[in-house]
Amino acid sequence: MRAVVLRHFGGPEELRPETVPEPRAGEGESLVDVTYAGLNFADLEIREGVYAPPALPAVLGADVVGRRRGDGRRVVALLRQGGGYAQVAAVRDAYTVEVPDGIDDAQAVGLLEQGCTAYCALVTAGRLRPGDSVGVAAAAGGVGHLAVQLALALGARTVTGVASTARKREFVRSLGAQAAVAEPRELAEAVPGGVDLYLDSVGGAGLTAGLAAVAPFGRLVSVGGRGKVSDSVAVDELTDRSVGVYGLWMRRVLEAPSLFARTADRLFALAAAGLLTARIDRVVPLAEVGAAHAAMAARETMGKVLVDVRA
């Protein structure tokens, strides 16, 4: 089969298509003939060797959609150990969801990883309530653009997105956000009284600025990023301002099978109702995965980036 192989940690040029043996399905796993694999920001950090470095050579890629061998069902799966940028993937049955009719392959893989992250950050960790004012960091990104739509679908009063360029802010407004700002420190002025819930995916100074915009009794949920929450948050300040800081990691969601299954169902139901759409930024062939990584690193992408592994 064809796959994109990483032999050395480094830049996007280290991602090269090769012909390699198909993976073997272990206990509790199935093989999937993949149509699309997704890109996630963490793939860039794994490629550089700065986050969860795998043994090399490795095939990266954390989400795939395709047909399961054996029963021929259309499935979407999350791969915690990589293996997505390939024509065949070995997926854990526990991290696999059947795709309902009416949801196409691109939507299914565009929704699952980043949608579960956004949904569980807003709802499970963030306790989103109807009428809340919500802020979303990197709101034009894979997680962010779904978070904007989810917050609105779940009854947020206003959603304000943060995005670095005018083109991205236009995109964020096109998703239904009432406002879009260039930096988290602009939130205080854009949302008088502050936000009830802020979803951060940037960390560091962006998280600190986002936290400053949270209203009394509000919550900030971090899904990670490039700065540690502990560098930015003092518990005394939380007490003083009566705000909470929460974290959300998909690994914990996957360790709670009923939460994962419920969340996937909810995402697909919202998509079927027309309330949630994964916007596909681009679909690249296997040979251009490196170029797609470069575009994501340059902050050029909006929504979800897919790899058509058949091309």
Ligand SMILES: NC(=O)c1ccc[n+]([C@@H]2O[C@H](COP(=O)([O-])OP(=O)(O)OC[C@H]3O[C@@H](n4cnc5c(N)ncnc54)[C@H](OP(=O)(O)O)[C@@H]3O)[C@@H](O)[C@H]2O)c1
């Ligand atoms: N906790 C979890 O389980 C979990 C699961 C999935 C994703 N995540 C995290 O969620 C975040 C978003 O992931 P994603 O895959 O949806 O990516 P993405 O949002 O599509 O891309 C990252 C975006 O972050 C913004 N950004 C801010 N500082 C940046 C920097 N120094 N370099 C590059 N981009 C920067 C950029 O938007 P602007 O140009 O608008 O600033 C960029 O487009 C990542 O931090 C990822 O690790 C966490």
